[in-house]
Amino acid sequence: MDRIMKERTGVGYAKRLFLEAIMPLKRTEKAEISDCVGRVISSSILAPRNVPHYRRSAMDGFAVRSADIIGASPTNPVMLQVSDDIEEGSSVQVSTGEYVPDEADAVIMLEDTISIGDMIEVRAQVHPGKNIGDVGEDVRKNEIIFNKGHQLRACDIAVLASLGIKEVTVYSKPVVAILPTGNDLIPLKDNEVPSPGKTLDINSLMIGLYVTKWGAEPRYCDIVSEDRDLIEEATKNNLDADFIVVSGGTSVGEKDFVPGVVASLGKKLVHGVGLSPGKPTALGIIDNVPVLCMPGYPAAGLVALFAFGKPAILKTGNLPEMPDLTVKARLTGKINSREGYVSYARVILEEDSGQTLARPLMTAGAGILSSMAKSGGFVIIPENVEGYEEGNEVDVVLIE
Amino acid sequence: MDRIMKERTGVGYAKRLFLEAIMPLKRTEKAEISDCVGRVISSSILAPRNVPHYRRSAMDGFAVRSADIIGASPTNPVMLQVSDDIEEGSSVQVSTGEYVPDEADAVIMLEDTISIGDMIEVRAQVHPGKNIGDVGEDVRKNEIIFNKGHQLRACDIAVLASLGIKEVTVYSKPVVAILPTGNDLIPLKDNEVPSPGKTLDINSLMIGLYVTKWGAEPRYCDIVSEDRDLIEEATKNNLDADFIVVSGGTSVGEKDFVPGVVASLGKKLVHGVGLSPGKPTALGIIDNVPVLCMPGYPAAGLVALFAFGKPAILKTGNLPEMPDLTVKARLTGKINSREGYVSYARVILEEDSGQTLARPLMTAGAGILSSMAKSGGFVIIPENVEGYEEGNEVDVVLIE
Numbered sequence: 001m002d003r004i005m006k007e008r009t010g011v012g013y014a015k016r017l018f019l020e021a022i023m024p025l026k027r028t029e030k031a032e033i034s035d036c037v038g039r040v041i042s043s044s045i046l047a048p049r050n051v052p053h054y055r056r057s058a059m060d061g062f063a064v065r066s067a068d069i070i071g072a073s074p075t076n077p078v079m080l081q082v083s084d085d086i087e088e089g090s091s092v093q094v095s096t097g098e099y100v101p102d103e104a105d106a107v108i109m110l111e112d113t114i115s116i117g118d119m120i121e122v123r124a125q126v127h128p129g130k131n132i133g134d135v136g137e138d139v140r141k142n143e144i145i146f147n148k149g150h151q152l153r154a155c156d157i158a159v160l161a162s163l164g165i166k167e168v169t170v171y172s173k174p175v176v177a178i179l180p181t182g183n184d185l186i187p188l189k190d191n192e193v194p195s196p197g198k199t200l201d202i203n204s205l206m207i208g209l210y211v212t213k214w215g216a217e218p219r220y221c222d223i224v225s226e227d228r229d230l231i232e233e234a235t236k237n238n239l240d241a242d243f244i245v246v247s248g249g250t251s252v253g254e255k256d257f258v259p260g261v262v263a264s265l266g267k268k269l270v271h272g273v274g275l276s277p278g279k280p281t282a283l284g285i286i287d288n289v290p291v292l293c294m295p296g297y298p299a300a301g302l303v304a305l306f307a308f309g310k311p312a313i314l315k316t317g318n319l320p321e322m323p324d325l326t327v328k329a330r331l332t333g334k335i336n337s338r339e340g341y342v343s344y345a346r347v348i349l350e351e352d353s354g355q356t357l358a359r360p361l362m363t364a365g366a367g368i369l370s371s372m373a374k375s376g377g378f379v380i381i382p383e384n385v386e387g388y389e390e391g392n393e394v395d396v397v398l399i400e
Numbered sequence: 401m402d403r404i405m406k407e408r409t410g411v412g413y414a415k416r417l418f419l420e421a422i423m424p425l426k427r428t429e430k431a432e433i434s435d436c437v438g439r440v441i442s443s444s445i446l447a448p449r450n451v452p453h454y455r456r457s458a459m460d461g462f463a464v465r466s467a468d469i470i471g472a473s474p475t476n477p478v479m480l481q482v483s484d485d486i487e488e489g490s491s492v493q494v495s496t497g498e499y500v501p502d503e504a505d506a507v508i509m510l511e512d513t514i515s516i517g518d519m520i521e522v523r524a525q526v527h528p529g530k531n532i533g534d535v536g537e538d539v540r541k542n543e544i545i546f547n548k549g550h551q552l553r554a555c556d557i558a559v560l561a562s563l564g565i566k567e568v569t570v571y572s573k574p575v576v577a578i579l580p581t582g583n584d585l586i587p588l589k590d591n592e593v594p595s596p597g598k599t600l601d602i603n604s605l606m607i608g609l610y611v612t613k614w615g616a617e618p619r620y621c622d623i624v625s626e627d628r629d630l631i632e633e634a635t636k637n638n639l640d641a642d643f644i645v646v647s648g649g650t651s652v653g654e655k656d657f658v659p660g661v662v663a664s665l666g667k668k669l670v671h672g673v674g675l676s677p678g679k680p681t682a683l684g685i686i687d688n689v690p691v692l693c694m695p696g697y698p699a700a701g702l703v704a705l706f707a708f709g710k711p712a713i714l715k716t717g718n719l720p721e722m723p724d725l726t727v728k729a730r731l732t733g734k735i736n737s738r739e740g741y742v743s744y745a746r747v748i749l750e751e752d753s754g755q756t757l758a759r760p761l762m763t764a765g766a767g768i769l770s771s772m773a774k775s776g777g778f779v780i781i782p783e784n785v786e787g788y789e790e791g792n793e794v795d796v797v798l799i800e
Contacts, residue, residue, distance in 0.1 A: 037609050051769050054596035097584065099596035138769045145773050153799060154609035155702055158602040159773045161588055162698075184497065188561055196454035196499035202558040209437050209554035298562075302555055325723055369451050369538045373545050373559045399553060 008279070010383065011342040014270045015308060018283045021269060022290050024318045025242055027172040033160050036152045038215060039170040040318045045146045047163055050136035055100045059131045062091040062113060062120060063104035066128045077114075077121040091120060100132050107131035139163070151320055171318040173217045174242035178207050179234055181224045181249040181258060182296055203247040203301055207309075213400070214310055215317050216243070228257040235261055239287050243316050245309060248296030250280045258293045262286060274383060276341040278304040290316060299372055303344045306378075325398045327377070329358035335388045337381040347396055349376035358396050375399060408679070410783065411742040414670045415708060418683045421669060422690050424718045425642055427572040433560050436552045438615060439570040440718045445546045447563055450536035455500045459531045462491040462513060462520060463504035466528045477514075477521040491520060500532050507531035539563070551720055571718040573617045574642035579634055580604045581624045581649035581658060582696055603647040603701055607709075613800070614710055615717050616643070628657040635661055639687050643716050645709060648696030650680045658693045662686060674783060676741040678704040690716060699772055703744045706778075725798045727777070729758035735788045737781035746775035747796055758796050775799060 009017075028042040057063065064080065068089055072078040083090040086103035094100060094107060105128045112124040139145065145163070146156065152168075160168065185201045186194050194200055201223055208218035219241055224234045226249060238244055249258040250271075259271040259282040266286030271293075273281045277300035282293035290312055294304040314321060329349060337343035347358035358379060361371050377396035381387060388394055409417075428442040457463065464480065468489055472478040483490040486503035494500060494507060505528045512524040539545065545563070546556060552568075560568065585601045586594050594600055601623055608618035619641055624634045626649060638644050649658040650671075659671040659682040666686030671693075673681045677700035682693035690712055694704040714721060729749060737743035747758035758779060761771050777796035781787060788794055 034605060034609070037613065049593060053593060056597075097597075097599065139773075145770075154606055154613065155698075155772050155799060157609060158606035158698055159769055161602045161605055162600055162769055164593060164600075193449060193453060193564060197456075197497075199497065200562055200564075202561045205434060205561055206554055206558035209434070209557060213437065213554065298555075298558060323725055323727070325725070327723070369559055369562055370545075372555050373539075399555060 008272050008274050008340065009270045010274050011307060014273045014281075014283060015311065017269045018290065018292075018308060018312055019315055021267075021285045022312055022315050023288060025171055025174050025316055028169050029172050030167050031170050032167055033152075033157045033165060036157060036168060036170060037154050038151060039168075040149060040151045041146055042148065042169050042171050042318075044144050044148045045160070045165070045168065047139045047141055047143045047145050048165065049163060050141045051139040051163065052133055052135060052137065055102075055135060056133045057094040057096055057098050057100050057107045057131060058133050059107050059109050060095050061093075061107045061109045061131065062122075063094050063100045064091045064106055064108050064122070064126070065104060066106040066126050066130070069108065069122045069125050072122045072125045074123045077123045079116075079119050080122055082115075082118050082120055091122075105129065105132070149318065173215060174313060174316045175219050176207075176211045176216045176243045176245060176313060177219045177221055177238035177241035178204050178211070179221045179224060179231075179238065179244060179246045180204050181226060181231060181246060183226050185223045185248070187223060203296065203298055206298065206302070207245055207247065207305060210305060210310070210400075211245075211313060214313050214322075215319050216313050226257065228261065231257050232261045232265065235265060235286065235291070239289050241289060243313055244286075244289055244291045245305075246291065246293045247301055250282050250293040250295060258282065259284070262291050262293065266291070273304075274341045275303060275307055276338045276343045278307065278344070279341070281308060283308060298369070299346075302372065303378075307342075307344075325400070326395045327356055327398065328393055329356040329396045331379075331388055331390055331392045331394055332357050332359045333390050335360050335379055335381065337385060337387045339386070340383055342383055343381040344378040345381060346371055346375035347377055347379055348374055349396060356396075358394060408672050408674050408740065409670045410674050411707060414673045414681075414683060415711065417669045418690065418692075418708060418712055419715055421667075421685045422712055422715050423688060425571055425574050425716055428569050429572050430567050431570050432567055433552075433557045433565060436557060436568060436570060437554050438551060439568075440549060440551050441546055442548065442569050442571050442718075444544050444548045445560070445565070445568065447539045447541055447543045447545050448565065449563060450541045451539040451563065452533055452535060452537065455502075455535060456533045457494040457496055457498050457500050457507045457531060458533050459507050459509050460495050461493075461507045461509045461511075461531065462522075463494050463500045464491045464506055464508050464522070464526070465504060466506040466526050466530070469508065469522045469525050472522045472525045474523045477523045479516075479519050480522055482515075482518050482520055491522075505529065505532075549718065573615060574713065574716045575619050575640075576607075576611045576616045576643040576645060576713060577619045577621055577638035577641035578604050578607050578611070579621045579624060579631075579638065579644060579646045580696075581626060581631060581646060583626050585623045585648070587623060603696065603698055606698065606702070607645055607647065607705060610705060610710070610800075611645075611713060614713050614722075615719050616713050626657065628661065631657050632661045632665065635665060635686065635691070639689050641689060643713055644686075644689055644691045645705075646691065646693045647701055648694075650682050650693040650695060658682065659684070662691050662693065666691070673704075673708075674741045675703060675707055676738045676743045678707065678744070679741070681708060683708060698769070699746075702772065703778075707742075707744075725800070726795045727756055727798065728793055729756040729796045731779075731788055731790055731792045731794055732757050732759045733790050735760050735779055735781065737785060737787045739786070740783055742783055743781040744778040745781060746771055747777055747779055748774055749776035749796060756796075758794060 081090040106126040262284035271282040481490040506526040514521040662684035668684040671682040
């Protein structure tokens with residue numbers, strides 16, 4: 001019998017223990033910028049050149065020597081030659097963003113001039129430097145553009161491209177080994193109707209797809225039978241990964257060896273959490289590799305994966321926490337919670353005359369498949385709240 | 401001079417006009433379920449089999465014939481043989497989820513039995529059907545699992561896998577042709593420092609990366625010079641795409657031909673919107689292909705892409721609107737807006753003793769590059785609001 005399992009660790013505390021034990025990955029790799037949306041840079045990036053790297057006009061107008069037009073005004077205009085070079089008494093037409101010849105020290109706006117043949121009548125004076133963007137005005141050479149740890153967005157990659165940067169060094173994606181356990185499991189690729197009592201291993205695929213979405217690389221492992229030695233061997237074989245998710249085998253039945261294996265190979269932090277569904281979850285660390293043991297029932301496993309796996313995998317991969325997408329909705333029925341548990345209640349989202357409604361799903365023990373397909377989100381009920389009443393406005397966390 | 405440009409269409413109205421003119425794509429394709437996270441199914445999916453497809457036990461216990469244990473109680477227990485088959489007076493041990501032999505009609509919980517050698521003492525009676533999950537209890541064969549238009553999540557794909565479905569029919573990804581225009585543009589692949597007055601085409605890459613993120617497929621086109629015939633030809637050549645984004649060439653300068661080309665080939669809906677930055681945006685439809693003409697300045701183009709491109713591309717691809725990720729933050733300085741414009745003010749997000757602060761970026765006309773790199777989000781100021789004061793709590797839309 002497992003003491004900690006009986007004691008039931010609070011979700012917040014369990015998550016903190018787990019995250020504190022996780023060291024973000026140090027491994028890095030070079031990648032082309034166009035492959036780097038969502039990647040995190042492992043060292044600060046300096047601007048390799050000035051932007052602009054030439055003096056550019058901030059206006060449509062004429063590059064001039066400001067000394068040539070001192071005192072110009074509508075009543076006292078100055079005539080300048082329009083030319084290809086600047087010398088005393090001449091000007092060069094420029095558009096916004098264009099190169100301003102070195103000999104010019106200002107740009108006079110188009111609106112302050114009148115074209116007369118190959119001359120312009122200048123009707124205003126300008127200060128030296130007026131309407132010219134200096135070299136390095138936007139980005140100065142060697143300035144830090146992005147700090148270490150910044151997660152690159154598409155617009156950032158455009159900025160890198162404009163600086164002539166083609167490749168950056170980013171943290172590698174953490175490799176997440178996915179270990180399905182269970183005697184009744186059969187691999188998904190044996191896709192015929194499983195014989196009675198057998199279950200297709202759908203969790204591996206589900207975990208793998210989420211892990212990929214969260215910026216990691218799944219490693220799909222073979223199904224391991226409920227045998228202590230085999231589970232230990234499979235776990236050891238995957239300690240070269242950066243994270244291990246074990247699916248199934250984490251209750252306190254006599255055959256549920258997984259948390260015991262974690263404890264014997266490394267440090268079991270938590271076994272049994274105040275999470276509903278998802279109570280049998282166990283968390284540990286073996287040789288600096290975080291291990292999440294999640295329940296084999298897909299719906300309970302999913303909740304454990306969201307509550308513990310996602311933040312832990314993000315931390316492992318040096319990725320910032322992702323805020324959950326939530327919508328406000330009105331409950332069409334009561335939701336009860338389990339005292340002392342953080343409850344994830346599945347709801348169907350419906351639109352009704354401009355209002356969003358959340359219809360609680362009545363989930364029978366085994367009826368997990370259809371409930372996952374139907375539910376749009378979770379109402380997360382904290383430990384100290386008894387539940388919510390019909391008509392309450394609640395936050396629904398959308399299932400990603 | 402362009403009348404509509406002068407009139408300035410409101411952002412909300414312009415977006416509605418554009419979206420109403422867009423027909424979601426009808427093209428479909430088959431795809432393996434593991435490639436379908438985020439894809440939208442083009443017809444409803446029916447369950448090809450029952451789940452469970454066998455009668456399964458809802459408890460750890462013994463499958464029995466309920467008639468054999470009528471009246472059983474702690475004071476009046478009934479003895480049953482533990483066997484491999486069910487016949488009168490025998491029972492079969494079952495775990496949760498396991499196959500219940502056809503001859504049994506109930507499962508008695510482990511807790512209500514005492515093992516004695518190869519016999520059990522049964523200390524409770526059960527109704528027929530008790531603790532048995534019937535065939536199809538969870539999902540019934542031919543029941544609709546997902547409706548047409550549902551966007552598949554990883555957990556949905558697990559549900560499909562469990563039903564033995566390997567492949568689904570989804571809407572094709574819309575092909576978005578990206579047409580950069582401008583005489584001063586040079587392709588990114590010519591990655592040396594551009595000569596003075598020349599600008600690297602970074603917009604194509606930026607648009608392409610966002611478009612990919614939004615579930616579409618970018619088609620990168622060659623840079624087109626500011627020549628009416630060439631722009632018309634390039635546009636015509638891309639009418640086999642599902643969407644066209646033209647970058648640049650959309651002001652009202654004499655060389656800005658793009659909206660004129662849209663008007664002559666199809667229907668120009670809007671030219672000039674109350675969006676700051678992003679005013680020169682034009683929207684139109686040619687042969688059912690939506691065309692977004694966005695300003696060539698990256699920061700203004702980005703705002704136009706978010707305000708009009710994203711919802712339009714999602715609609716084209718049959719994808720649901722994505723809610724923006726927002727955070728609440730306190731302004732460290734005043735933000736002014738332009739009257740009659742929806743203003744996207746860029747802010748730097750900072751954490752200060754547990755509070756999130758939004759520091760407005762002072763963006764000089766040309767200083768667009770560094771402002772994009774630095775800003776974490778936009779404060780979007782509606783047309784009828786003058787601006788926000790220092791200390792105001794505002795919603796910051798995170799730049800994705």
